[in-house]
Amino acid sequence: MxxxxxxxxxxxxxxxxxxxxxxxxxxxxxxxxxxxxxxxxxxxxxxxxxxxxxxxxxxxxxxxxxxxxxxxxxxxxxxxxxxxxxxxxxxxxxxxxxxxxxxxxxxxxxxxxxxxxxxxxxxxxxxxxxxxxxxxxxxxxxxxxxxxxxAEPLSVALHAVRRAGDVTGKRVLVTGAGPIGCLVTAVLRDRGAAEVVVSDLLDTPLSIATACGATATLRAGDPHDSTRTGVFDIAVEASGAPGGLRSCVERVRRGGTVVMLGLLPPGEVPLLGNIAVTRELELRGAFRFDSEFDEAIGLLARGLPxxxxxxxxxxxxxxxxxxxxxxxxxxxxxxxxxxxxxx
The missing domain is CATH 3.90.180.10 (Medium-chain alcohol dehydrogenases, catalytic domain)
Known part of the structure; x- marks a missing residue:
């Protein structure tokens, strides 16, 4: 073979x-x-x-x-x-x-x-x-x-959203519009998130995120994008880039939740620890999945976009x-x- x-x-x-x-x-x-x-x-x-x-x-x-x-x-x-x-x-x-x-x-x-x-x-x-x-x-x-x-990457997305807790009616930021970020977007919308704003450096991934249900997109690092105003209840870091994690920590509300999904570069990565402490943020890792695999197959069969x-x-x-x-x-x-x- x-x-x-x-x-x-x-x-x-x-x-x-x-x-x-x-x-x-x-x-x-x-x-x-x-x-x-x-x-x-x-x-x-x-x-x-x-x-x-x-x-x-x-x-x-x-x-x-x-x-x-x-x-x-x-x-x-x-x-x-x-x-x-x-x-x-x-x-x-x-x-x-x-x-x-x-x-x-x-x-x-x-x-x-x-x-x-x-x-x-x-x-x-x-x-x-x-x-x-x-x-x-x-x-x-x-x-x-x-x-x-x-089914496998969708399972990763399902597990990450599960780690975020109840997303119904919530405003969520997703940093990174790669396949995983786009699948996270689809799951968030399926689970009842009111708004899902997706950020990325490139237009093509953002267009795919829109097709998967993003309510708004933004170019990462663009200070003139109006969607950068306001705060989010939940942020999912799906880019694996230190800058993405920084955006999540900076832009989630006090007492909000940050799900760390993307694998960061090896070694030490700067973290806005003081913000996490003074705002009492919940920082939650999300790694792989388990029973979500069966759920993912069901969602795909049902027609998740x-x-x-x-x-x-x-x-x-x-x-x-x-x-x-x-x-x-x-x-x-x-x-x-x-x-x-x-x-």
Whole structure:
């Protein structure tokens, strides 16, 4: 089979690998589509994501959908040919965090395409991927794969909004209109937020945010934008940029909530700590997700307006071009790899 593998920073290859046959309790998925995530881009361009560094060749990708290709000898899992999405996480289910219902922060989680552990957990940008049957979700009738591939990033957005608390009737600022920020916007509107103002440095992402339900957009750093006046009940930092976090802390009301979703650069990052203290702000981290994956699939099947997030699709053989375009936020949002074998 073919797979998209990162070796070191800037060294991305499409190469042949041998697929692993499914054992007991496992299934093999013939991957059809995979979404390129910001973490995949960081592994490709910098060889790391936050504190997770690539130390050995690793198949990238954790946003994947396809069809069941084979099951283990015990036959666990859906029938061959069933369209499915793959939940990328396998928590340990035995640590205090798992026992407390916070499986998304389990320190022992195996996550597809992650360098958090060594050996790394190989990812889903491969034509055949073998995973525990428990990670498989059968897709509802009528949900096509191109929408279903958004289940993983939409789950991240759902978890972030859940961390914000009740958003009904609230005024919310979202900094960063990348795929995650736009999906957060759609969820906020679906959950009853009265206003969702999205900021970004570029016009193309802001137009996508509008299509996902933003009530207003603003160019980050533009002092003349009238939407910069006033304060917000909640702010969601989805850019991963220190300036975005600063905007959230500065512009949320006294006693308001800031959800920190975007992964910031490694090392120390300036924080307006005095403002957080004197205004008694709630600063809440949001990392990955757990049961939100099933909720995301349901929302996609119901027609949540997020189609604008997917902008381009490339065949696996053109993975490097796909990654390069995905990095150009002025031209693209969510870029997909088509892993269907070519004749």
């Amino acid at each position: 073919q797979a998209c593998v990162v070796h070191t920073a800037g060294d991305l290859r499409v190469e042949r690998r041998s697929p692993a046959p499914p054992g007991p309790g496992q299934v093999t998925v013939a991957v059809a589509l995979g979404g390129i995530c910001g973490s995949d881009l960081h592994y490709y361009r910098h060889g790391r994501v936050g504190d997770f560094t690539v130390r050995e060749p690793m198949v990238l990708g954790h946003e994947v959908v396809g069809h069941i290709a084979a099951t283990g000898a015990d036959g666990e899992g859906p029938a061959v040919g069933t369209p499915v999405a793959v939940h990328p996480a396998t928590p340990c289910d035995s640590c205090p965090d798992c026992a407390a219902g916070r499986r998304n922060i389990c320190a022992h989680t195996r996550y597809l395409g992650s360098a958090a552990r060594t050996p790394h957990v190989q990812g889903g940008f491969a034509q055949l991927v073998t995973v525990p049957a428990a990670q498989i979700r059968t897709l509802p009738p009528g949900l096509d794969l191109r929408r279903a591939v958004l 997020v189609d604008a997030v997917v902008t381009h699709t490339f065949p696996l053989a053109e993975a490097r071009a796909a990654f390069d375009l995905a990095h150009d936020r002025a031209a693209a949002s969510k870029v997909l790899l088509d892993l269907t074998p070519r004749a």
